[in-house]
Amino acid sequence: MSRNSFSVVIGQKLALSVFLIGKIFRFIFFFGFLYFLLVGSGNLAGYSSNQIIFFFLTFNLIDVITQFLFREVYNFRPMIINGDFDLVLVKPISALFRVLMGGADVIDLITIPPLIILTIYFGSLLHPGLVQIGLFLILLANGFLIATAFHIIVLSFAIVTLEVDHTVMIYRDLTSLGRLPIDIYQQPLKAFLTYLIPVGIMITLPAKAIMGLTSLPEVLIAFLVGLIAIFISFKFWNYALTKYSSASS
Amino acid sequence: MRKYWGVFKISFEQEFAYRLNFILWRVRNVFQILLTYFLWSTVFANPTTQIFGYDRTKILTYVFGIMIVRALVLSARAMDVSSDIAQGDLSNYLLKPMSYFKYWFTRDISSKALNLIFAAVEFSVLFVILKPPFFFQTNPVALLAFAATIILAILIYFFLLFLISSIPFWAPEIGWGSHFLVTVVIIESLSGSLFPINILPGIFQSIVLATPFPYLIYFPVEVYLGNISGPALIGGLMVAIAWTGVLWFTLNFVWQKGLRVYQAIGR
Numbered sequence: 001m002s003r004n005s006f007s008v009v010i011g012q013k014l015a016l017s018v019f020l021i022g023k024i025f026r027f028i029f030f031f032g033f034l035y036f037l038l039v040g041s042g043n044l045a046g047y048s049s050n051q052i053i054f055f056f057l058t059f060n061l062i063d064v065i066t067q068f069l070f071r072e073v074y075n076f077r078p079m080i081i082n083g084d085f086d087l088v089l090v091k092p093i094s095a096l097f098r099v100l101m102g103g104a105d106v107i108d109l110i111t112i113p114p115l116i117i118l119t120i121y122f123g124s125l126l127h128p129g130l131v132q133i134g135l136f137l138i139l140l141a142n143g144f145l146i147a148t149a150f151h152i153i154v155l156s157f158a159i160v161t162l163e164v165d166h167t168v169m170i171y172r173d174l175t176s177l178g179r180l181p182i183d184i185y186q187q188p189l190k191a192f193l194t195y196l197i198p199v200g201i202m203i204t205l206p207a208k209a210i211m212g213l214t215s216l217p218e219v220l221i222a223f224l225v226g227l228i229a230i231f232i233s234f235k236f237w238n239y240a241l242t243k244y245s246s247a248s249s
Numbered sequence: 250m251r252k253y254w255g256v257f258k259i260s261f262e263q264e265f266a267y268r269l270n271f272i273l274w275r276v277r278n279v280f281q282i283l284l285t286y287f288l289w290s291t292v293f294a295n296p297t298t299q300i301f302g303y304d305r306t307k308i309l310t311y312v313f314g315i316m317i318v319r320a321l322v323l324s325a326r327a328m329d330v331s332s333d334i335a336q337g338d339l340s341n342y343l344l345k346p347m348s349y350f351k352y353w354f355t356r357d358i359s360s361k362a363l364n365l366i367f368a369a370v371e372f373s374v375l376f377v378i379l380k381p382p383f384f385f386q387t388n389p390v391a392l393l394a395f396a397a398t399i400i401l402a403i404l405i406y407f408f409l410l411f412l413i414s415s416i417p418f419w420a421p422e423i424g425w426g427s428h429f430l431v432t433v434v435i436i437e438s439l440s441g442s443l444f445p446i447n448i449l450p451g452i453f454q455s456i457v458l459a460t461p462f463p464y465l466i467y468f469p470v471e472v473y474l475g476n477i478s479g480p481a482l483i484g485g486l487m488v489a490i491a492w493t494g495v496l497w498f499t500l501n502f503v504w505q506k507g508l509r510v511y512q513a514i515g516r
Contacts, residue, residue, distance in 0.1 A: 014426075018427060022426070026437075030438070033438070033448065040301055166274060170273060177283065184287045185283075
């Protein structure tokens with residue numbers, strides 16, 4: 001499925017180039033503004049320039065990899081409206097796997113290696129120990145688990161409501177609040193971003209682990225939230241399937 | 250004039266056909282503002298802080314100003330022109346007894362009116378919740394200049410959108426791609442809706458200020474704040490007027506060339 005998806009995108013070289021340039025520019029612009037802001041202000045919420053940049057890179061890592069893996073989610077709504085989802089349901093493959101990971105994005109694949117190199121470079125400037133690196137990787141994996149849960153919930157939402165176009169974009173807007181440590185937000189927004197839409201657990205906490213700023217209860221809560229999120233998402237998906245009306249097919 | 254009033258009303262009502270979508274679109278705008286607001290609120294946590302020529306009151310007024318200016322300037326429907334061209338739907342409009350430019354400009358105005366109403370509500374709600382210090386401009390010259398910059402910004406954005414939307418005349422497969430590159434990436438970054446341009450070092454500021462993008466958000470808000478006045482205001486207005494003229498002439502040239510190669514593909 002991913003090979004087919006790559007072939008389609010590579011076949012449109014001009015479109016691929018435009019999107020790739022756009023994504024690189026977007027990263028450079030935000031990175032540049034953040035850098036100059038930190039040069040002027042010295043620090044942000046008590047974090048040094050390198051720490052803030054590491055938060056930003058961790059956000060990008062999770063954002064880009066989830067977009068790479070779950071790009072097909074963005075094409076799901078037309079499938080539901082046209083009734084083409086029927087064709088997925090009758091095939092001997094997990095329907096959830098097909099609509100979640102059936103169209104990996106080659107453009108994001110190109111941007112992942114340089115992003116990983118940048119993350120390793122700025123992470124090394126924070127001089128983490130082996131335990132901190134290990135904790136970062138485990139919490140990052142937990143972040144991906146939560147991101148997966150959100151994408152499954154978005155898919156389920158599309159089946160149940162039909163009308164919603166922007167759900168996945170709202171998820172992305174919410175996660176984009178994690179470009180900076182959630183410590184900058186005031187309550188109750190901070191609590192909202194920690195527990196209800198756990199952007200803090202997805203993005204801020206792994207980055208804090210590298211800096212040695214996490215505690216054992218925080219890590220345990222993070223894993224608990226990850227497990228609860230994925231459990232709820234599967235339950236919601238199963239419920240949503242019972243509401244699929246096969247409209248227009 | 251009556252037919253454009255009809256277009257305005259229909260376009261306004263059309264937005265309500267997918268009410269939930271529209272509301273969610275506005276919710277997305279609020280999230281974007283929240284990031285910017287809390288970022289700057291943290292930088293200026295100490296009320297005596299003064300950096301980049303701003304104090305806490307002015308920077309938070311800048312952030313709230315973005316909400317209103319974005320609704321007035323960046324709310325538009327003219328991006329749909331690219332799909333009209335790519336799918337051949339442009340033919341329907343060319344046969345009708347009205348100007349295609351005026352038709353989309355009317356739809357843009359309708360979109361701006363609706364978004365302005367919602368932005369005003371969001372502004373009020375966030376203002377009550379966040380209670381930011383706010384700078385009320387009372388100088389009539391600054392307010393008049395602000396109004397002028399908004400009109401120029403609306404025209405610049407309309408011409409830019411139409412120019413980008415003309416690309417499918419030659420490359421229909423990059424209609425959305427070119428909008429992503431220019432409107433989502435370049436305009437969002439360089440218009441000042443995320444960061445004020447004057448946080449950049451001098452050389453980068455000069456380069457960005459020579460492009461049309463900062464005249465969409467940054468310049469109007471700075472004029473409102475009174476940070477740009479006197480010769481700098483006159484100079485900025487001249488650059489904005491020059492860009493309006495250049496873009497208008499370029500659009501006419503490109504559009505005429507485009508119509509000659511238009512094949513109504515898909516019709």
